[in-house]
Amino acid sequence: MEEQSILHLMENWGYYLLPKSHPDSPGYTGLLVAIRKEPTEKHFDPQAIRLRLRDKYDEAKWTTLGLHSPLELPIKASMQVCPGEVMLRDRTDKRVDFFVFGGSLEAVSVPGETVYSLRSPAPILKLTDDPESVPDQLASETEALIGELQVRWGSNEKGFARRLAQVDPLQFYVATLETILAHYEQDHTLQETFHEFYLALRNEKGRLVERGQWPTTPPRLEELLAPH
Numbered sequence: 001m002e003e004q005s006i007l008h009l010m011e012n013w014g015y016y017l018l019p020k021s022h023p024d025s026p027g028y029t030g031l032l033v034a035i036r037k038e039p040t041e042k043h044f045d046p047q048a049i050r051l052r053l054r055d056k057y058d059e060a061k062w063t064t065l066g067l068h069s070p071l072e073l074p075i076k077a078s079m080q081v082c083p084g085e086v087m088l089r090d091r092t093d094k095r096v097d098f099f100v101f102g103g104s105l106e107a108v109s110v111p112g113e114t115v116y117s118l119r120s121p122a123p124i125l126k127l128t129d130d131p132e133s134v135p136d137q138l139a140s141e142t143e144a145l146i147g148e149l150q151v152r153w154g155s156n157e158k159g160f161a162r163r164l165a166q167v168d169p170l171q172f173y174v175a176t177l178e179t180i181l182a183h184y185e186q187d188h189t190l191q192e193t194f195h196e197f198y199l200a201l202r203n204e205k206g207r208l209v210e211r212g213q214w215p216t217t218p219p220r221l222e223e224l225l226a227p228h
Contacts (some may be wrong), residue, residue: 027123059161099139102169122173
């Protein structure tokens with residue numbers, strides 16, 4: 001999208017989700033976030049966005065962005081987003097949360113406003129208050145897996161941060177689906193208890209296979225995030 005198109009689109013929004021790649025996708029193809037010097041008070045007005053970015057040391061680092069980006073990169077530079085939550089906060093500390101498997105972030109700035117554009121080849125999940133919704137459960141299980149695998153790195157926090165910053169978003173998504181599905185296929189109780197979730201992940205795998213985006217031997221997360 002052109003910069004002027006993005007700014008025009010965001011005139012009446014605090015954030016905007018770009019269309020899903022298919023109707024049953026658990027998430028969206030992009031997220032636009034408008035941070036303004038003066039809130040509109042007509043909708044949710046984000047004041048800050050917090051997410052993991054790849055820093056100048058090639059490590060995944062939690063970063064908070066506002067009207068004026070604290071990053072050393074030029075404001076129009078593309079920044080790499082690492083897997084994890086994306087949290088929007090307003091002036092009253094109200095939150096809207098998302099989960100991303102990785103992606104890229106760009107920014108468009110005009111006086112009094114910055115619009116951040118987050119894009120990903122993997123679904124961007126919008127989280128809700130329902131822990132059993134497909135997006136929420138997928139994000140929760142992915143976060144749990146990341147946490148388990150981080151433990152294997154022991155005290156080498158920088159090593160894990162570098163590894164997390166290296167992963168390709170679509171490959172990370174495929175590995176996540178493969179890991180969770182393998183777990184569910186070994187436990188029929190899980191399949192029955194979370195039947196909708198299990199079917200949704202199987203359907204996602206089927207679509208990726210149809211598109212030629214599912215490798216013959218897909219990696220699992222423990223392989224992608226294994227200590228060297």
